[in-house]
Amino acid sequence: MKIGISSTGVAAESLADPRFGRCSHFAIYDTADGSYRFIDNSAQSASGGAGIAAAQQMIDEDVEVILTGNMGPNAFNVIKGSEIKVYRVGSVSVEKAVQLFKEAKLEAISEAGAAHFGMGQGRGGF
């Protein structure tokens, strides 16, 4: 099974990114061999629909689980239409997030968070 984690960097020690659509990278962890692969989030600088494009990237990578901080309504709708499960991670490293998931210590995200989360004051209703 593959797990996609929104990441701030390209190492297992990198901090997980609380943003989904606008994170810089995704870590793809494979439970079969314990390997990590890091890919650019091609949606990071999209003018609109970043969450949708990021969700599409996760579907195309065949992940079954996503670990992220927050997922906006559009991305959430795309994910809901697939069979991917989403879990919330806090301010921890990518490898710690995977470990917490394996220990079943992460909460499933069952509803969308605010749109434009993490895009600065005044953009997301904060």
Added chain:
Amino acid sequence: MNLCVLSGKGGTGKTTVSVNLAVLLQANYYDCDVEEPNGFIFLKPGRVSAEDVTVDYPVIDNGKCTHCGLCAKACQYNALANTKKSVMLFPTLCHGCHACEIVCEPKAITYSRRPVGVVEQGDGYGVHCMRGVLNVGEHMAVPVIRELLKGLNPSKNNILDCAPGTSCNVVNTLRASDAALIVTEPTTFGLHDMSIAVELIKQMDIPFAVVVNKSRDDDTIIRRYCDDNGIALLGGIPYARKAAEAYSNGRLLSELPEYRQPYEQIADKLKEAFAWN
């Protein structure tokens, strides 16, 4: 003759200047700030009629769709997602470009139209008033602006009250314009955002001039910029609490005796500066 009224910075007084000039010059008024049109508050047109503005969007035939994902890949605006069980459309992101329809091999995509706003018109103060209104939740104002500008009367003088900024909304209004009037205020922000608008207007090669709204005794910051850049400064509209109160009550400033003269001066200078019908 189409005169575009723009500012760069928001809140400098585009609508205030536009509606007062429209009444003084008896020109047609077009509110092109379709995300927040407010000119009708002042001109109070009666018997307003409305027509829907519609845009293209793709309709996916799930019976024919093979979930190959080519449409989602082709979409430059992330309006389509392929969940492998279905293709989802996010209509407000769609620009109606038809790329998805072109790449769809099983021909599962056709196009239909959906409403995104309205164009309204009526008459007030002897002025023919039109405005575009973008529906709440829609992202793209340009289709509404374009539909509104189809109503420009080429044999009349038309005042086009622009959106703030220098976005596509402003560019599309400028494209329809023969001349531009920048409304600024004597502040650093006013100057900064005006200078961006000046760059845009110069690139589009449209003749333009400047007026200072909320003018104080010292407008040096704007005067110096206009002098240094050879830009015509047509006049200033004084800053006063009384003006703000009249504005807040939806009244035309040109009805106040002390504001009649500054507006008439600007209207006269506009007639000299540009080729009016």
